Amino acid sequence: MLSTQIIQSLLAICPKNSVWQTPIDGLFLHHLDNPTASNAFRQQPSLCVMLMGERQLCIGDECSRFNQDNMSLCPVNTPVMMTVEHATPNKPYFALSLQFDLAMVAKVAGQLDLHNPLKNTVQPKDFLTLFNPNQELINALERLLALLYTPSFEQKIAILAPLYLQEIYYYLLTSPQGEKLRELCRQGSHAERIFKATTWLNDHFSEPLNIAELASLCGMSESGFYQHFRQVTLQSPLQYQKNLRLTEAQNQIRQGKDSIAQIAYNVGYESPSQFSREYKRYFGRAPSEA
Numbered sequence: 669m670l671s672t673q674i675i676q677s678l679l680a681i682c683p684k685n686s687v688w689q690t691p692i693d694g695l696f697l698h699h700l701d702n703p704t705a706s707n708a709f710r711q712q713p714s715l716c717v718m719l720m721g722e723r724q725l726c727i728g729d730e731c732s733r734f735n736q737d738n739m740s741l742c743p744v745n746t747p748v749m750m751t752v753e754h755a756t757p758n759k760p761y762f763a764l765s766l767q768f769d770l771a772m773v774a775k776v777a778g779q780l781d782l783h784n785p786l787k788n789t790v791q792p793k794d795f796l797t798l799f800n801p802n803q804e805l806i807n808a809l810e811r812l813l814a815l816l817y818t819p820s821f822e823q824k825i826a827i828l829a830p831l832y833l834q835e836i837y838y839y840l841l842t843s844p845q846g847e848k849l850r851e852l853c854r855q856g857s858h859a860e861r862i863f864k865a866t867t868w869l870n871d872h873f874s875e876p877l878n879i880a881e882l883a884s885l886c887g888m889s890e891s892g893f894y895q896h897f898r899q900v901t902l903q904s905p906l907q908y909q910k911n912l913r914l915t916e917a918q919n920q921i922r923q924g925k926d927s928i929a930q931i932a933y934n935v936g937y938e939s940p941s942q943f944s945r946e947y948k949r950y951f952g953r954a955p956s957e958a
Contacts, residue, residue: 669736669801674810675719677817679762690816692829694767701757704750706951708915710870711748713852713863714767715840716740717809721761724751728903728911734798741797741840743848743859745866746901747911749950764813769833774853776837797845805839808832861886862900865893866908873912874936879905913937914950921958928955 678697682688688697694714700721711725722735726749734740755761801809812832815825840846851859865882882905883893897905913935920931932943947955 670717670719670806670810670813674813675762678719678764678813679760681817682762684760691822691825692812692815694769695812696765696767698761698763698765700752700755700761703755704752706953707750707752708911708918708951709748709750710745710912710915711742712745712765712767713770714742714765715836716742716766717764719762719764721752721755721759721763723761723763724753725749726751727901728907730902732798737800738798739801741799741845741848743797743852744863744900745870746903746908747915766809766836768837768849770853772830772833773837773841773849776834777841777850777853780838780841797848799843799845802839802843805836805843808835808839812836856887858896859900861888862897865897865905866901869905869909869912873909873916874934876936877906877909909936910946911950914947917943917947917955918951918958921955931955 679699682697682699684699685701686699688699689695690697711727717739718734718736720736722733724731724733725740726732727746732740752761812829815821815829815832818824837849840849848859851857852863854860865886868882868885879890879894883890886893888896894905897903897908901908903911917931917935920926920934921928926934928944929940932940935943937943937946944955951958
């Protein structure tokens with residue numbers, strides 16, 4: 669995996685116990701020196717790499733655990749629950765997330781001869797695809813990360829980061845795991861259509877859910893939309909919306925700007941008592957304990 673030198677250099681510049689949006693567009697570093705349970709966030713289409721430690725991610729009822737032995741490819745945006753069981757100042761949890769520039773991914777894919785797609789060795793249910801990267805992908809990723817701590821990094825990032833990103837996308841698209849990423853950029857594919865629906869839901873999660881309108885947005889029948897939405901996201905549209913609402917509610921509660929009742933209304937609930945029940949069911953604790 670990534671070299672110890674790269675990891676230690678990143679650890680030295682990353683703010684502690686925070687999610688750092690680095691100067692490279694779409695690249696985030698996450699550091700924790702204490703365990704955390706039931707921490708929800710919205711996972712964007714991205715490549716995720718564990719630099720130190722281990723975490724468990726759950727999407728709906730499906731959970732995956734991964735560490736430094738593998739990378740994770742997430743092809744569509746979805747609410748995710750994360751648990752970090754072990755983290756200390758000496759052995760922190762440290763991870764990176766590289767959110768995909770889908771326009772750039774599509775541009776790279778368009779230059780490749782992918783008329784005969786590689787056999788997809790990943791089953792549809794494996795939403796968070798765990799895989800062992802080849803050395804070429806590791807090297808390209810290390811070149812991108814090294815830009816963060818080199819002299820004159822602003823100029824180097826502006827000129828070199830887009831080149832390194834295209835190289836990373838090339839290796840991902842041409843890998844056995846790349847079929848999911850290729851499908852996301854393939855106009856009219858089920859993945860591309862469901863991505864439209866998840867994008868709309870992320871922007872309008874507090875509004876009433878209308879399956880007919882979402883299916884129409886995707887150019888699909890209601891039954892086909894429901895089937896493919898569940899296959900791609902591992903959740904029904906209603907579960908997906910509910911998890912989005914609860915994820916946003918957790919963020920607002922931690923900000924402490926509104927009362928719990930007001931936050932329930934903010935995210936789309938009509939009843940604070942129903943919100944409290946569903947929040948406790950999802951996170952395992954009451955909203956007041958967030």
